[in-house]
Amino acid sequence: MDIVTYEILRSSLYATAREMKLAMMRTAGSPIVHSGGDASAAVFDAEMQLVAQGNDIPTMLGSAVISTRASVEAIGRDRLRPGDVIVSNDVYLGGGNHQPDVQFTRPVFVDGAIVAFVMTRGHWSDIGGQLPGSYTTQTWDVFAEGIRIPPVLLYRDDRPVEDLMTIILQNTRDPAVRLLDVQSQYAGCVVGDRRIAAIARRHGPAALAEAMRRALDHSERLMREAIRAIPDGTYEAEDELEPVSGPPGWPTAPIPLRVKVTKAGESIHFDYAGTGAQTRGGINCPLSVTCNSTWFTVKAITDVTIPINQGCYRPVTIAAPEGSVVNCSFPAPVVAGNTETSPRIIDLLLKALAPAMPDRVVGQSNCGAFSGLFGGMDPDEARVAATGRRYVGVIDPHAGGMGARATKDGVNGVRVYVGNAGSTSVEIIEQTSPLTVEEWSLVPDTGGAGEWRGGLTSRRVYRVGYGEATFTACGERGIHPPLGQFGGAAGSTFVCEVRRGEAVTHVPAKGSHEIVHAGDVVLLQPAGAGGYGDPRRRDRARLLDDLKDGYVTPEALTRDYGLTPQDAAALCVEAADV
Template identity: 35%
Template sequence: MNKIDISSPDVFTIEIIKSALTAIGDEMFLTQRRTSMSPIIYESLDYGVGITDGSGRLIAQGNGIPGFIGTLDAAVLSVIEKFSGTNNIRPGDIFVTNDPYGGGGTHLSDVTLIKPVFHGTDIVAWTANKAHWTEVGGKDPGSFSPDSTDVYQEGLQFPCIKIFEADKPIASLMDLIAANVRLPDMTVGDIWAGVASLNVGARRFLGLLDKYGKATVEQAIDALLDHSAAMIGEKFQALPRGVFEAEDWVDEDGLGNGPFRITVKVTITDDEFITDYTGSDPQAPGPVNNTWCGLVSAVRQVFMSITSPGVLATEGCFRRIRIICPEGTITRARRPAPVSSYYEAMIVATDLVWKALAPHLPDRLPAGQFGSICSTVIDGTLENGEPYLLVEPLAGGWGAGQDKDGENGQFAVGNGETANIPVEITETRYGVLVEQYAFHQSTGGAGKFRGGRGVRLDYRILSDRAWLSTMFARGQTAPWAIAGGALGSCNFTTVRRADGSETAPFSKVGRLPLMKGDVVQLVTGAGGGWGDPEERAPERIKADIKDGYLTEDDAAALYGYRLD
């Protein structure tokens, strides 16, 4: 490749390098998707990729879930902090971490791989990816434990250690991983997919240096980060100044404890965006506790959504953010608190900033959404004797806006690019039959503009035995509404037994036994409404009846509307 001699990059060169960095992130993302073994990665897209500079500043992040937007750079910084000065970071090394209490950690299933990119003897960048491994061990299949009482029950912990040296896997660690997970081929396959993604990013970044020169690329990166800060700063000036407060609840922690209060005070000054979670309840005995990096992600994603959601996420975007939260609370748990369902408290932490600011930013923020990942795990054994493990998030309804109905069947805040696992994949790989997958006819979320519809997903069990685990938040506290709209509806599960009996609705359960012929009915909630239901236009109500979102009786009860 012919090197381009540029002593000081101009605006066009900077833009070209910016686009190249974006393309590197996208290629890393596609590489991981195409090579992974787990449907939760290659179908649900529960992962994120990114690049930092040599000092750990985020310079590009590929498509992925916004819930990881505060974790990749933190993971890189943990490697730098632990190994810097030890002369123990060498070309071809790859590090692994999933520490929930440091190192960019969330829960143990979200595992980060990190690779230093050397140019001569200098580390010029780091490539990183964070993916949800279907299995990392622990007491329950899928490393998902709605009733865990400490982190040790939730799986293997990787405390920022090497997994590759000189481009070769450390055999003893790979053997240890394979021996402690229920689906070793899948887990080890996902490791290699992550490595492929890192290597692609490293090669492409070095290609940039070969073309433009190290000094030029480094100057361009500095300019890009400053430009990101300036772009965000321009939008930031349009935000309202003042102090805005809100509170909400995590219903229950999986062990029967709760509800747990989370509170936030958002202070917007001329220079800072401060979120203070002081006053939130102490950490829960069960696994709904959030981590520090989960909290950072929660605030970053809301901040981006109200400033410049289309801007490439970099370190420069987040310079105005300051987060205050005491350790030992449900929003920032202390070791060894269980955290396998950390995302439920993270979603509330996100939603609270949203709730505090929505009345003041009606053109950007809608009412409350169904507010849960609605994690579902079904495990059993296929007819050929092979074990199966269905792990997936569910879609639900988002809140109404000041001039529009809420979105139907979308994933919760924080899940971004996440997608549902197609029915064809589900029925081929797992011992279930999908009997119904449809929007749920809920009466929640009525308003001048109604909340989006949740979904109903019915699984008939085809294997002789199976077990169900769920962790649904907002099983008791419905999504909030605005300006006189009605609250949304709650998330719940029921099981219709083969003998015709049916369980009472529940939101959380650990390894509920299932038999062949049982039907698991998963239902997600509607988002909150906006405005007085009496002001809803008749043609909108008529369309909802026609589209199956409302029954005629519900239309009459909620809106006083009849087709005749």
């Protein structure tokens, strides 16, 4: 195959994945999908190897390497026919990442043979379970986290399997909106099917298969070259994972996280031996999530321009003890392992690899989705009449700080690592729910001091308009702050409060829910991020800009950056003159 034809075919695969994602966002019912983009799409070859993906959600796409094969093998390849769609969200039977992320897998047939598979995955705003939003960590087992869907056929010959559809939808709190999400993911699969089939008919199935094979081999070759540049050696790190705040009798000790990284030549091995056993509460990671976190880290510290597909992961091997918090066994709950524990694994790996690649690592980051979830009945009769929905659930992922880098400050108010969906816009929240967002701001001094400053976190404050509702917070770094690199200071920890008049309830990062009523105020503030390098070496001009922008307070100049009171006062005068 000539290089021009190959590049046309390869680029067409990535374009197909992007178009599938857009089809989902334009038709989904959940704001977290159509506004926040918490959805992904990918193309797999006939042997279920990931060959192309969109610039979507890394935690969905890495785990799909495992879940797509599990879905097809569970149904049986020989049973599949055109127009079929497999649905699955089960971590244990389907290789998923957590139950709110639901995967659709569709075979692409040309001339009676499977030439590819296409996959869509979306975060459903509710999947049933113990609490509205399906996102509490205070769960005894996986059954409390929502309906488990093993790999089963949801569409047969492009027609929904109605009885199964009814069972799934009626086990969620807003079935009408869930139906829109189902149809959006089906639409994404149909778009992918049509595009891949058209490519195969134009160029031939053999040419398509050859382009897929070359794409995998090309990414593998580039990744091996990038890994070869890492100094050979063994690198180790350890950290502690914060436990779930549970009732009396629940574990209260931190869970150890440990890794040994062995780099030799063009391959790299990660061994998580010594990591603590799986624990009570939904912070455990299935193996698919730990693999994805590891693959993500390798990609991030090497060469981000390498086309992402399964070939990138071939030089990487992983060992994770079964029954541990990084490879949990049934029926351990997992909902926040995907969003809160997974970034902690990435920070652990960056800590281990910092001596080998100091210019590629960053200070520790906010490490979580920091979702605020509300669920209850809408008292606004006009909105109920307009939407036809009495029950209203809101899931709002938040933005914290990203760690500072070797040559740049961290990023303010951003989702990091494997969960890069956007926060829900204020306009959508206030238009569709009985909530008012009274504040959305960056919080000064929450980024760790350093020669390069850690990113600031953001704060959202809601005023409740529900007559009565549940509020659940799910976050990370409520106890252990995000540390800096090479002398950089730590960022701030997670803060969440419910204010009822003069009374203030402090909500832990990993705990139960609160009942809120009209007039209550909820503050949610994710963790900040660590700095990079000695704060005393920060450039004076950058400190001046920080003051002007409100990123640091005058008190931080002496406390965090080591300025004398006289120099700090002079800098404040200069900032005030602008």
